[in-house]
Amino acid sequence: MTDPLSGFRLDGEVAVVTGGASGLGRVVADAFAAVGARVVNFDLAASGDDAYAVDVADEAGVKAAFEKVMARHGRVDVLFNNAGIAIRKPTAELSLAEWNTVVAVNMTGVFLCAREAARHMLASGRGGRIVNTASIMGFSGGGLYPNISYQATKGAVVNMTRALAIEWARQGIRVNAIAPTWIRTPLTRGITESPELVRRIEQMTPMGRIGEPDDIVGAVLFLASRASALVTGHILAIDGGFLAQ
Ligand SMILES: NC(=O)c1ccc[n+]([C@@H]2O[C@H](COP(=O)([O-])OP(=O)(O)OC[C@H]3O[C@@H](n4cnc5c(N)ncnc54)[C@H](O)[C@@H]3O)[C@@H](O)[C@H]2O)c1
Known part of the structure; x- marks a missing residue:
């Protein structure tokens, strides 16, 4: 009998991780490498053999980075x-420039990277797997503070995931997403360093705790590997029950 865990392995495969220098991207890059993938990190200030300085919102830069991977x-x-x-501000105080900055990274960046990756996956005939990072805030208008550009763009990631999954389903590219709750990373430092805000997150969360980066690894490995061979267009919440309420 085949080892049921073998479907989670990525031996001989190449995995690109955007935002791979920090937080969730970093733990996932390590996990992909641990299950056999060659991992290439794209991040703003990355440098090294397999760490490229890429702004995901820059069309030419994203295209060139994928060509380098190829x-x-x-x-x-x-x-x-x-x-x-994220730029967390009351909407009445959010400038158009701030809105555009978040849209460029969280929405346009997701589109550009998915498109470039898919161009190579389609040309190879082998297909591939794309895992987007949405958020519980892609489904909820609530939370701890106003965060309109984040909530709007993460909602867009949710539906982009579904639409791309359908568009590429017959060509063997599966597209799924994770929707994490608050996870302790540099992105949420201003929140997780406040005992009052942490207490409020614990109160709002059925399981009563904030997430750690390792909490997302199993879900991403599942969606990125053959283990999820018939799963596409799915948004997997990693949220201690937040969205079940
Ligand atoms: N931490 C959380 O609570 C949480 C919850 C839900 C969703 N998310 C999402 O998870 C993802 C990762 O967040 P994180 O918590 O690891 O944050 P993080 O700030 O620790 O890491 C994000 C990484 O993305 C890089 N980055 C930012 N803009 C970029 C750009 N234009 N081009 C290339 N790289 C860029 C940063 O340099 C950084 O290394 C984000 O999409 C975030 O919205 C985080």
Whole structure:
């Protein structure tokens, strides 16, 4: 009998992780490497053999980075489409420039990276897997503070995931997303360092706790690997029950 865990392995495959220098991207990059993938990190200030300085909102930069991956590794099998930012402000105080900045990274960046990855996956005939990082705030208008550009763009990631999953389903590219709750990373430092805000998150969360980066690893490995071979267009909440309420 085949080892049931073998479907989670990525031996011989190439995985691109955006926002791979920090937080969720970093733990997932390590996990992909641990299950056999060659991992390429895209991040703003990355440098090194397999860490490229890429702004995901820059069309030419994203295209060039994927071409570099192809030249170096010859294939792209997995994209963890994860880079994201937040500007948390009351809507009446949010400037158009701030709105545009969040849209550029969280929405346009997800589109550009998915498109470039898919161009190579389609050309190879092998298909691939894309895992987007949405958020519980892609489903909820609530939370702790006003965050309109984040909630709008994460909602867009949810439906982009479904639409791309359908568009590419027959060509073997599966597209899924994770929707994490508050996880302790640099992105949420201003929140997780406040005992009052942490207490409020614990109160709002059925399981009564905030997330740690390792909490997302199993879900991303599942969606990025053959273990989820018949799953596409799915948004997997990693939220201690937040969205079940
Ligand atoms: N931490 C949480 O609570 C939480 C919850 C739900 C969703 N998310 C989402 O998870 C993803 C990762 O967040 P994190 O918590 O690991 O944050 P993080 O700030 O620790 O890491 C994000 C990484 O993305 C990079 N990045 C930002 N803008 C970029 C750009 N234009 N081009 C390339 N790289 C860029 C940053 O340099 C950083 O290394 C984001 O999409 C975020 O919205 C986070």
